[in-house]
Amino acid sequence: MVVVLVCGPAGVGKTTVATALRERLADRGLSFDALHSDDFSRDTYRRMFERVADSGADWIVDGTFYRREWQALFQRLDDEVLVVYLRADLETCLARNREREDQISERGVRVVWHEFDPPRADVTVEVDELGAGETVDRVLEGLVPLLEDVT
Numbered sequence: 001m002v003v004v005l006v007c008g009p010a011g012v013g014k015t016t017v018a019t020a021l022r023e024r025l026a027d028r029g030l031s032f033d034a035l036h037s038d039d040f041s042r043d044t045y046r047r048m049f050e051r052v053a054d055s056g057a058d059w060i061v062d063g064t065f066y067r068r069e070w071q072a073l074f075q076r077l078d079d080e081v082l083v084v085y086l087r088a089d090l091e092t093c094l095a096r097n098r099e100r101e102d103q104i105s106e107r108g109v110r111v112v113w114h115e116f117d118p119p120r121a122d123v124t125v126e127v128d129e130l131g132a133g134e135t136v137d138r139v140l141e142g143l144v145p146l147l148e149d150v151t
Contacts, residue, residue: 001055001056001057001058001059001077001079001080002032002058002059002079002080002081002082002147002150003052003058003059003061003074003077003079003080003081003082004021004032004059004060004061004082004083004084004143005061005062005063005065005071005074005081005082005083005084005119006018006021006060006061006062006063006084006086006139007062007063007064007065007066007071007083007084007085007086007119007121008064008085008086008087008088008116008127009064009066009088009090009093009109009112009113009116010064010093010097010104010108010109010112010113011088011092011093011094011095011096011097011100011104011109012086012087012088012092012093012096012127013086013088013096013127013132013135014062014063014064014086015036015038015062016132017062017084017086017132017135017136017139018034018036018060018061018062019034020132020133020136021060021084021136021139021140021143022034022060024136024140025060025147028144030058030147031058032057032058032059032060033055033057033058033059033060034059034060034061034062035048035051035052035059035060035061035062036061036062036063037062037063037064038102044063045063045065045070045073046073048061048063049073049074052074052077053077061074064112064116065119066112066115066116066117067115067117068117068119071083071117071119071120080150082122082123082143082146082147082150083119083120083121083122083123084121084122084123084124084125084139084142084143085118085119085121085123085124085125086125086127086135087118087124087125087126087127088126088127088128089128090109090110090113092127092128093109093113094106094109094110097109122142122143122146123138123139123142123143123146125138125139125142
């Protein structure tokens with residue numbers, strides 16, 4: 001089992017990138033299930049972890065993972081966990097959040113951005129100046145060689 005965690009502050013584009021990444025990997029013959037933290041209303045990371053840990057499938061999981069304990073929860077899996085960190089400045093996150101249908105409060109975006117504990121990432125992409133397609137290209141550049149080593 002391979003688990004790809006797509007993490008970063010609120011508004012950075014995690015779900016957009018995770019969805020496009022899943023499609024691009026499928027084009028390469030790699031099948032991944034997907035979980036988005038936005039699909040859960042409470043106890044999010046524990047519930048996501050339980051679903052992934054009990055499945056045996058390959059996953060792309062996106063969420064802020066802004067607390068190191070949530071990152072560590074998934075990194076305890078016996079399987080391969082690859083971490084993708086999407087990094088952006090606060091103004092980019094605020095602007096992208098304003099474009100969302102399901103906006104997070106501006107205060108919430110600011111709190112998460114300031115409290116974000118960056119992960120020990122396998123792939124880091126600075127997304128301030130990149131669109132979704134370019135971001136996925138950069139993620140794939142770093143991720144595909146790692147996936148070839150574990151699949």
